[in-house]
Amino acid sequence: MPDGKEVGKATQGDRSRALAKFVGVGVVLALILLLTSVTSLPVSQAAFPGQNGKIAFASNRDSFHGQIFVMDADGSDQTRLTFASGNDGESAWSPDGAKIAFSTNRGLGNEQRIWVMDADGSNQTRLTAFNSGRPSWSPDGSKIAFFGVIGGDAEIYVIDANGSNQTPLTSSAGDDAHPSWSPDGSKIAFSSMRDGNWEIYVMDADGSNQTRLTNNSAADGPPDWSPDGSKIAFESNRDGNFEIYVMDADGSNQTRLTFNTSDDWNPAWSPDGTKILFDSDRDGDREICVMNADGSGETQLTDNSAFDCCASWQPLYDFSGFFPPVDNPPTLNGVKVGRAIPVKFSLNGDQGLDIFDAGFPVSQPIDCAASAPLDDVEETATAGSSSLSYDATTDQYVYVWKTDKGWVGTCRQLIVQLNDGTAHVAYFNFAK
Secondary structure: OOOHHHHHOOOHHHHHHHHHHHOOOOOOOOOOOOOOOOOOOOOOOOOOOOEEEEEEEEEOOOOOOOEEEEEOOOOOOOEEOOOOOOOEEEEEEOOOOOEEEEEEOOOOOOOOEEEEEEOOOOOOEEOOOOOEEEEEEOOOOOEEEEEEEOOOOEEEEEEEOOOOOOEEOOOOOOOEEEEEEOOOOOEEEEEEOOOOOOEEEEEEOOOOOOEEOOOOOOOEOOOEEOOOOOEEEEEEOOOOOOEEEEEEOOOOOOEEOOOOOOOEEEEEEOOOOOEEEEEEOOOOOOEEEEEEOOOOOOEEOOOOOOOEEEEEEEEEOOOOOEEOOOOOOOOEEEOOOOOEEEEEEOOOOOOOOOOEOOOOOEEEEEOOOOOOOEEEOOOOEOOOOOEEEEEOOOOEEEEEEEOOHHHOOOEEEEEEEEOOOOEEEEEEEOOO
């Protein structure tokens, strides 16, 4: 099997045959993964708007097999999530940052399936039952697009996030692969060989209105939408070797971002739109790098003799703090015991009501620090059961927190932990 450098030089015919045979897991790990020679067109998925969380990537550093790891955005705290006997490849974060969809060939030889797991690697579950790979979540988290092979060319499919309702979106004479859902959910960009070369296309989310965006004799690689939906990053070897490019969402203003004698692949936007991850073999083996969205400030995040590649960025909810009547730390919010407190916050849009991590919100006793400013809660609600609602008019969530009369004379902290793993705290004084 070719290594990462040979993959970058594969012919278009090699790319097509490899894709049809192996359904590329998109993780070019030398001699270990059953990857397509089409990739250098590795995994791609939409960058959902939000704050930048952890980075998932594939590596064979600890095993003959490729496994999925995560690391902090600066490359620190690199932690292995999967420990499978097969090859776990490309991964894609759910838009709430709580789950990771990924491809694996566990016990399947040259075939692979799409699985899903929690962000910490737990609860690994298979979703697809046929040769399939390269998952991409819809922005509302309800569906997953992917490409699969059923007896012929690769085509784009979509399934519900629980694996049900499998539906084909494309049916062309050439391979269709690398789906990437637009952040607004209306479109899916993808790569296709239908015209003889790998080019980037876009279609409506139901598969209609398939339109070509790039047109040249080179290989234009998997698209990745910017979080605001205005641009698409991709890779191309149009200038001799694979480099990272960006274009407007309609295919105009195609601009080269990286300039290196080695190959650069697999662009992936950060959720806040300021950074782009990519793979590079510029130090002799494949590593994860990051740069600013304009191509400046290139930094290498991984550094080892193994293959590290195919990174995706976890979106975190855009939590901007609590709104009145609750003040943010270090203020102690003074309130009468037994009253219900409307705890208001925004996540930059309606993210549904399943936003809390299991067992949260919770409250815990804390010391009443004399130095902390004290501000009375000006608004309370009718006491009853704690509840969560979303107000579209104000774009605010309201968690009505029912307090206990037994807390009189104490101080407590309310911990609002979201299912993206982030925790947010407010302090309360029940002295009166």
